[in-house]
Amino acid sequence: MKRILISIGMLLFATVAYAWTQTASLDPTYCVQNHAPWGMPQVAKPDATLLCRRGYFLLHDNQAKIPAWVSWQVSPATVNGCVPRTNAFVGDQSIPAGKRSLPSDYAGSGYDQGHLANDAHQSWDVQVEYESFLMSNMSPQLPGLNRGIWKLLETATGAWTFSRQHTLIVYAGNIYDVASAKKIGPNQVVVPGGLYKIIVDKNTGEGFAFLFPHAENQGNDLTKVQSTISEIERYTGINFPMPPTVNKTAKNPLWPVDFKSVADNKKALCKG
Numbered sequence: 001m002k003r004i005l006i007s008i009g010m011l012l013f014a015t016v017a018y019a020w021t022q023t024a025s026l027d028p029t030y031c032v033q034n035h036a037p038w039g040m041p042q043v044a045k046p047d048a049t050l051l052c053r054r055g056y057f058l059l060h061d062n063q064a065k066i067p068a069w070v071s072w073q074v075s076p077a078t079v080n081g082c083v084p085r086t087n088a089f090v091g092d093q094s095i096p097a098g099k100r101s102l103p104s105d106y107a108g109s110g111y112d113q114g115h116l117a118n119d120a121h122q123s124w125d126v127q128v129e130y131e132s133f134l135m136s137n138m139s140p141q142l143p144g145l146n147r148g149i150w151k152l153l154e155t156a157t158g159a160w161t162f163s164r165q166h167t168l169i170v171y172a173g174n175i176y177d178v179a180s181a182k183k184i185g186p187n188q189v190v191v192p193g194g195l196y197k198i199i200v201d202k203n204t205g206e207g208f209a210f211l212f213p214h215a216e217n218q219g220n221d222l223t224k225v226q227s228t229i230s231e232i233e234r235y236t237g238i239n240f241p242m243p244p245t246v247n248k249t250a251k252n253p254l255w256p257v258d259f260k261s262v263a264d265n266k267k268a269l270c271k272g
Contacts, residue, residue, distance in 0.1 A: 020130045022093045031057035035071045039241030049095050055128040056117035062099035064190035066139040069173040070116040079161045081123030082270035089113055092136035101135045105185025114141030116172045118154045139174045140191045144216030152220055160255050162262040171198040175235050196232045205245030226251055
């Protein structure tokens with residue numbers, strides 16, 4: 001009986017800990033201004049939902065049950081938020097049932113619920129942090145990718161923001177073909193064949209692009225996955241509006257990365 005009561009208590013705790021109120025999608029004008037300042041990425045999808053959150057902007061492919069693209073800003077003011085990670089994964093109620101993924105789709109699949117707009121850069125507000133765990137912001141990612149070089153680029157993006165004291169605009173998404181892709185779970189969530197990121201300095205207009213094969217351990221050399229915006233557009237069919245200073249066919253030298261300074265700043269801000 002004691003063991004049963006403990007189990008019930010743990011279940012109730014988990015329910016309370018991760019219960020939060022989802023809010024309606026915002027007016028897209030807010031997200032264009034904040035997360036897509038040169039214009040919204042353009043792509044034709046037969047069934048898709050445009051979602052605007054305070055922390056990010058995305059187009060959810062309702063056939064694939066994953067986002068085609070997500071964009072968000074990482075600013076010096078918000079790069080080091082102090083809201084603890086909640087792991088509050090939940091289906092997005094803004095998308096009709098049957099057209100959205102659920103955490104249960106990933107159970108036992110061997111794939112992580114991989115963030116596109118990463119939690120660390122959404123931790124400057126409680127509701128924003130919760131919204132980073134909406135399943136519309138996820139795609140199936142192999143653990144060696146999600147926790148490896150993908151995470152390394154997330155961390156480097158924060159370090160670049162802090163050291164340059166410039167706002168960066170980030171675009172991330174999946175490369176896939178709905179018809180031929182592997183699918184997981186009862187909702188048939190598409191497993192992408194690859195993923196991409198584009199990072200643009202809002203102050204200077206400098207930009208980088210990265211193309212990730214969907215494979216396990218890829219090391220920690222970001223130059224090995226560096227690509228061009230033009231190549232990402234070719235693979236995805238998405239047109240990414242950019243400032244006139246960005247050369248979509250160029251691979252620019254990566255900025256130096258100072259991981260220690262941004263980590264020390266977070267410790268100082270968030271102590272206690």
